[in-house]
Amino acid sequence: MKHLETILNCGNKKVIKIKNELEEAGLLEQKRLGLNKPNMLYLKKPTITQKDIYIIDNYENNLKNNDEFNSTKEVSKQHFKKCQNNTSKNVKTTPQEMSKQHSNDTDITTTTTKTVASGSSREKYLIKLIEDKMSIRPTKAFIEKIASLSINMSDELVEYAIKYAAENGNNPKQYLSKILEVWSNNHIYDLKQAQNFNVNSNINSMKSKEKTPRWITHPDEFKLKEENDQELETEAQAFIDHLTKKRRNYKE
Missing domain, CATH: 1.10.287 (Helix Hairpins)
Structure with a gap:
């Protein structure tokens, strides 16, 4: 028993309770070795059934829900306390001012930040792509224009347009803008649509004009x-x- 107390790091009463519970569950078997000799204990491996798994999952879900409930409850308490403090400091605070203070606790700011970050990532992607394919440093205004024209287009189509303009246009930036403008006006959003599209004469006339002496x-x-x-x-x-x-x- 002393050995079990050391292994389980608990007192004698706790060990006895654990031992009895294991025996009741059929997970512990004792074998007597004789007079004045400690019994040999055999710990059995439990058999897990589908029902046991359901019970475990259900138990864990209940714990998770309780944690979320307690967390929400704690936040509500803090929010209520904050409102009380604000009210006690300034009794003349109007309902409109209180609404403004409450609005700062919502996740509206987070949502706005994510939208800006997404737009910023798109512009960084276009800058890198144009620098790699055209070997130029595009201006902020040009990047914003390209981002606006290609807002609904796939990355594959945009990469194709930039590469094509770099290889075929005497003025790649102007040529790229024209290509994307024609595609946007004709609702071309992916590479397959572009390949099946009869190119508008505006692009061809522009390209011919560039190369005409x-x-x-x-x-x-x-x-x-x-x-x-x-x-x-x-x-x-x-x-x-x-x-x-x-x-x-x-x-x-």
Whole structure:
């Protein structure tokens, strides 16, 4: 018995009570070894049934609910005490002022903070993506514009647009804005929709305008000698044929 007291770290009466409860539950068996010799104790392994698991779970849930109830009760007491203190300090406090004080104890501030954090994370994501793909440091105004245009678009689609604008636009920032604007106006929100979408001529015309030589769009600015007229005409015709062929392939 002394040995059990040491193991269980409790007194003699407590050990006897535990021993009796184990015997009643059929979890302890005693074997007599003879006169003046201590009995041999065998502790049995309990058999767990589905019913036992339900009882344990139910017991734990009750404990959890009690803890939550006690916690809520304690908070309510503190809140009530706080109101009493405020009232005792200033008897002239109006109901409207009391409502303002109570509103500070709600989780409205937390919700607002989460919304701002989400927007901030989105902008940081776009900054990193644009820096990696375009090798430029975007302005705050540009990031806000891109975030607004792509607010309902998937990350995969936004990454595709940034990469495409970086590789195909002479002015990648302007080209990216135009792509996202066209997609947004046509309710394109994922990559599959974008791939099945017939690209608006505004993007193509913008891209063509970027790559068209100025001597074709503004011929009056260039006064060439007579001997160069034939060479210029040949080069201009070749470029026009190239653009015509590209438009034809696109329509097909």
